[in-house]
Amino acid sequence: MTTESISAQQAVEVLAATRLQLVETEAPALSAEHEDAMDRVWEQATRANPSLFDGPTAVCTALARQGQAVELTWARTTYRRFALRRVPGAPVVSSVFVTVAQPVEDGRLVIGRMSESTAAPGRWQLPGGNVEPPQQPAQALDEAELRRQGAKELAEEVGVHTDPDDLTLLALTRGENGNIGVHYLAPVLPERTVRAQFAGLVDSEISQGRTPELDQITPVESAKALELVDGQHVDYLAPLLDRYTAGRSDE
Numbered sequence: 001m002t003t004e005s006i007s008a009q010q011a012v013e014v015l016a017a018t019r020l021q022l023v024e025t026e027a028p029a030l031s032a033e034h035e036d037a038m039d040r041v042w043e044q045a046t047r048a049n050p051s052l053f054d055g056p057t058a059v060c061t062a063l064a065r066q067g068q069a070v071e072l073t074w075a076r077t078t079y080r081r082f083a084l085r086r087v088p089g090a091p092v093v094s095s096v097f098v099t100v101a102q103p104v105e106d107g108r109l110v111i112g113r114m115s116e117s118t119a120a121p122g123r124w125q126l127p128g129g130n131v132e133p134p135q136q137p138a139q140a141l142d143e144a145e146l147r148r149q150g151a152k153e154l155a156e157e158v159g160v161h162t163d164p165d166d167l168t169l170l171a172l173t174r175g176e177n178g179n180i181g182v183h184y185l186a187p188v189l190p191e192r193t194v195r196a197q198f199a200g201l202v203d204s205e206i207s208q209g210r211t212p213e214l215d216q217i218t219p220v221e222s223a224k225a226l227e228l229v230d231g232q233h234v235d236y237l238a239p240l241l242d243r244y245t246a247g248r249s250d251e
Contacts, residue, residue: 019068019070025073037090038083057078057079057081058130059093094180096180097180097182098129099153100184101183101185103185104188105188110194114215117213122232127214128153128154146182148164154186158214159201166187167184183236191219194219222241
């Protein structure tokens, strides 16, 4: 396999993959200077936004590829480490996140708009979130766990409940700060079913005094269709849609 270090590249790369292996390693050590700077930036951020939570998350430290097999090396850390992105000269911090692409009967994929209460209001993306490491150090983070977390995000954000074993690996993306997205494809559902389940989720959240994470969903058929969507979208969405559309045309 060819091993690649993580860099702060800006262009999004879509990596076709049929097999994914995850390997845990220790988080890279920080100098005392960078650790102090990270803590200062995090404290400033939490004073400005007390809802920030320094919870557990996974970061990518290296990626190795051989054909369509990908080995992702990851480490346990907390959200505080992402404050390093605002420290000049600090080492790159690359997140690992998982999404689920929900197709409807005509092949379009459902995307959602982040609500006003989120960190990126108005931004369109696939349902998903940052990968959490297993609670116990002895537990493995593997593809079965990624599918479980992806299915959980789809249920929490769209209201669609899918068996994790029914998710298939669509592709990986590598974007800004070397962030790695692991993207799964869910079984096809009628659009009316997806919309009804989303409406039920929104009503339930509002009735319990909570703000839904997504305030709107819509199916799109291609990257070009994003030009008709009001608002910005995440960096991986257009290239991932291009890859998905190309794959469907080859079938």
